[in-house]
Amino acid sequence: MGDDPKGPGVPRWRDDFPVRWDADHYMTRRELAKFLTLGSALLVAASGAVAIAGRVAKPEAFAPQPIADAETLTPGASLLFRYPTDDDPCILVCLPDGTLKAYSQVCTHLSCAVRHDPGSDSLVCPCHRGVFAAADGRPTAGPPTRPLPRIALARRDDQVYAVGVEV
């Protein structure tokens, strides 16, 4: 290990390791700050894309589907059906005042199937004891925080039709 001919007292290994260790930390932190700011810009772009997607997306339209004969539904009764596809289980309930309501049967917590409890006039998820009001589908107890998607109904000639999904 001899001295560097470029200057007195400077060892030769300095040519291979020109950056002091404290300066090396300094450089790394500066590059990390730039990297994080670049990531921040990408996250802005992603959030903007999500906002634009929400603006341009149109609600899906589904064909009406007959699901029950209105005269067979008595207060407290419930009926399972599938709408708008065979992969979408739903439940129709007849409230004590005779009003018909329909919801997706998929719990908004962890996707278990909810059941109608006529005694409490609610929809109950047996997996984690989530409870939804049968009148409007909003969560009233347990872990679910979002209401059940509503199925829009229409009556034509004493026949009950599912005509749309309201999320």
Place this chain on the structure above:
Amino acid sequence: METRQQGTVLFSGILVLIGTLVVIQLWLLTAGVEGLLAHARDVLLPAAVASLVLFLVNAGLLWYVTAFDARVRDGGTRS
């Protein structure tokens, strides 16, 4: 006159701040995607605007430390 020691401490603090803001942006993006899937579209624009504000803060912090670094170098206080 700023020194490299000051710059190192400054970088550490600002890096923590930038990292925290990026994590908040990640949370905003997650909330936006969940809102999009749940058809809760009223949350999408505020989430995007908030994310943009956080990015501007991040860019300002980066510009500040870069300018600080340039002042340190110009001041000839490097060891």
